[in-house]
Amino acid sequence: MKQMLLISLLFALFSGLTDAQNTLNYLGLSSSSPAQAAYGLRQLSSSYTGPAIKVRRSADNAEADVAFDGSASPTVSGNSIVTLTPGFIMTTGTSGGAATISTGTVDKTGTIAIQLTKTGTITTAVASTTVTGNGTSFNSELAAGDLLFTSANVFLGAVKTIESGTSLTLTNNATAGGTNIAYKSNAVAGTTTNFSSELAVGDRLFKTDNTYLGTVTAIRNASRLNVNITDAVSTAAGTSFRVTTDQVTGTGTNFTSGDVNKVLICNSNNITLGVIASVTNANTVTLKQKAGLAVSGSLYRTASGTMTFSAFFTGYSVFVSAWYDQSGYQHDMMQPKSANQPRIVNNGVLNTGTSGKPAVEFSGSLNSYLQTATAASWLTNTLYTQNIVSADVTSVTTYQFVLCTTGGNGPNNTIMHYGYRSSSQYTVAQYGNDQNFEVAA
Secondary structure, three states: OOEEEEEEEEEEEEOOOOOOOOOOHHHOOOOOOOEEEEEOOEOOOOOOOOOOEEEEEOOOOOEEEEOOOOOOOOEOOOOOEEEEOOOOEOOOOEEEEEEEEEEEEEEEEEEEEEOOEEEEEEEEOOOOOEEEEEOOOHHHHOOOOOEEEEOOOOEEEEEEEEEEOOEEEEOOOOOOOEEEEEEEEOEEEEEOOOHHHHOOOOOEEEEOOOOEEEEEEEEEEOOEEEEOOOOOOOEEEEEEEEEEEEEEEEEOOOOOHHHOOEEEEEOOOOEEEEEEEEEEEOOEEEEOOOOOOOOOOEEEEEEEOEEEHHHHHOOOOEEEEEEOOOOOOOOOEEOOOHHHOOEEEEOOEEOEOOOOOEEEEEEOOOOOOEEEOOOOHHHOOOOOEEEEEEEEEEOOOOOEEEEEOOOEOEOOOOOOEEEEEEOOEEEEEEOOEEEEEEOOO
16 A cells, blocks of 8 residues: 555744743754644644644544653553543443433524635636636625635635636635636635624534534634634524533433543444533533533433544544644644544554654555644745654555645645655645655655
């Protein structure tokens, strides 16, 4: 199999910005060398206390955040503690009997509209920022900053300006070319809303009848935000909406301190609500995160929500769905499509490279890669340097670009991407301007 292994990856982009900077002191760097983005399977900064990666287990698609272990040089290992994240389907667990629970929700100001599939079709080219429409309504359906996707959720680019109902310009050359493409956008339009002050990235949006609408990936202003394109739902203009809180109340329940660190699961659809952080009384618990589903009077069950990484992956393969940025700027790398996710555990065995350190495995032919959740405007017109350490390559005969700032059907022709063209040629590229280096991994 063609593959690429990145071992204890440190990847850092350095620029002159310092706000919200986590000094990468575990690398011997100071505040005079700030990084715009930094990723690693080891902790790079004492100021960063979040998880290293988010992973997906092959058996049941359970997702979990993986922390750094408690060793002298904190890294991802079998001893790392993982916390199951809310909002995924989990078919195992212990029944809660006849008792029911309801998640806390808060109705938000104003109303929203989500129009995923847009009117008409578009024509794009990988060597151009121009998008031409046929029967489109760019002026009324889109706005600067909106992200465009094909009907198959392949990312095309971010809207820079709109010239007319049938012509617009992207911030980057289109990541895929084609004629008369059916297209989508993940923008949410608000009317008299307060997105900037009332919502946060990661919030899950619901109608007031608790129908799920999508998860917030970016808040652009008080009346425009982006949701994840893979599971978002269209809704008509004038839709009232709400978000969940971290509170769960029960009827006929008997919560005890023994329920702390267990995950609550909704019986009707097997969706996880969240991991219990504390128990107030027999009928009230607080979750570690906002609830993954809005429910009322739901039968439920529980399962282990916090465990060691080795307990999570024993007997299974595990894939990386997010690599968290340790720089302080939250420029996380994502891959929501399971078919494109790199692998960290193969049939119960943690991947390691020649050094014996934990490793992430990227398959060949551009099948697996990670990308920023939104267009990386923080790199546009910025002079930067890039550091990468520790990579093993085996049998690579096709392009393998593994991290990028935007992506389409593989991370090429983006604001920034890097990787190997072969087992001996390393490439750094911005908007297709490639710099190639002859170097063995």
